[in-house]
Amino acid sequence: MRKFDVKQLTLAAMVAALYTVLSYFGNIFGLTYGPIQCRFAEALCVLPFLFPATVPGLFVGCFLTNLMSTVGPLDLVLGSLATLLAALWTARMPNRYLAPLPPVVCNGVIIGAMIAWYEVGFGPAFWGAFAFNAFTVALGELLACYVLGSILLSILPRIRYFRDMIPAGRLTGVSRAE
Numbered sequence: 001m002r003k004f005d006v007k008q009l010t011l012a013a014m015v016a017a018l019y020t021v022l023s024y025f026g027n028i029f030g031l032t033y034g035p036i037q038c039r040f041a042e043a044l045c046v047l048p049f050l051f052p053a054t055v056p057g058l059f060v061g062c063f064l065t066n067l068m069s070t071v072g073p074l075d076l077v078l079g080s081l082a083t084l085l086a087a088l089w090t091a092r093m094p095n096r097y098l099a100p101l102p103p104v105v106c107n108g109v110i111i112g113a114m115i116a117w118y119e120v121g122f123g124p125a126f127w128g129a130f131a132f133n134a135f136t137v138a139l140g141e142l143l144a145c146y147v148l149g150s151i152l153l154s155i156l157p158r159i160r161y162f163r164d165m166i167p168a169g170r171l172t173g174v175s176r177a178e
Helices: 006-028 040-050 052-068 073-090 101-120 126-158
Strands: none
Touching: 006 040, 006 052, 040 052, 040 073, 040 101, 040 126, 052 073, 073 101, 101 126
16 A cells, blocks of 8 residues: 655645535536536546645545535445545556646536436436436546646646655656756
């Protein structure tokens, strides 16, 4: 089992808190839950590419956010697991341009299926509802991760404080000596 140092634990805790606050803020505008959603907090799902220690923070933040979900316990389990799977996969992406892809795919498929089941069950209408929900959830993820998340992936390596925490192979185009 991997041990985290204090800096990594603090980073994970801050990501959990930030994810939760951003999601609750988005809920004020009706963007956090439902078939058409764009969680601003999902932009943080690209962070494991630069900081693998943020994986547990994303999981905890999503879990805390899903305590208010309209789908209930199902979203607590499936929504949090979708974020965990996406975060673990993101940490293994080969480059920053692919880093936003796992949250788009995982949430589109898992959350799209969960919402479809919640709306219509596993009857004949499931596949149509799944196609709609998978598309709309993936579209919201695409906006959050590829637009906002890509900005994070560009800016964070330039900040001296974070630069030392990023594995050397992930620092493309940014010198450690700056």
